[in-house]
Amino acid sequence: MAILDILTWPDPRLKETAQPVTTFDETLHAFIKDLEETMRAGPGAVGIAATQVGSLQRVIIIDASSRKNVPHHGRQVLINPEITHWEGYAVGREGCLSVPDYTGNVIRAERITVEALDEAGATHTWRMEGFEARLAQHEIDHLDGLLFLDRLVSRRHDLYRRKRYD
Numbered sequence: 001m002a003i004l005d006i007l008t009w010p011d012p013r014l015k016e017t018a019q020p021v022t023t024f025d026e027t028l029h030a031f032i033k034d035l036e037e038t039m040r041a042g043p044g045a046v047g048i049a050a051t052q053v054g055s056l057q058r059v060i061i062i063d064a065s066s067r068k069n070v071p072h073h074g075r076q077v078l079i080n081p082e083i084t085h086w087e088g089y090a091v092g093r094e095g096c097l098s099v100p101d102y103t104g105n106v107i108r109a110e111r112i113t114v115e116a117l118d119e120a121g122a123t124h125t126w127r128m129e130g131f132e133a134r135l136a137q138h139e140i141d142h143l144d145g146l147l148f149l150d151r152l153v154s155r156r157h158d159l160y161r162r163k164r165y166d
């Protein structure tokens, strides 16, 4: 296992579109292990996308289980994730391993349905809400070359310099 280098804004590779995974083999599983280890090594990190380590595969990992009192499905590896349903919207503060010096307020759907493959290539449908839904939307955005910076309502009013990590 290895901790991979995280690309940081404004690295142009963060703007690239990732391609669907078609082969579910040991190479993929080894990559997922490294991606998860990289996520766990990040300060307070709850999610990561393959794009952030320079790999253009549609793979994200999310884990909202460290947050108190939020509904979640624990650690999830979501491959080729597609949001098939959106409901409601909410403003919330987001951070990102690729934008270490800032946080920002972003509008996201409150409840979503996500279809994704697991590590074995089996399809699952997940209903997510609140923090976990925000997390999934943030990570799926990475696969399409989008950062939370691209979603700010106003760069002047909704971007905050981070003082330190908790």
Ligand code: NI
Pocket (backbone or CB within 6 Å): 095, 096, 097, 098, 138, 139, 142
């Ligand atoms: Ni991010």
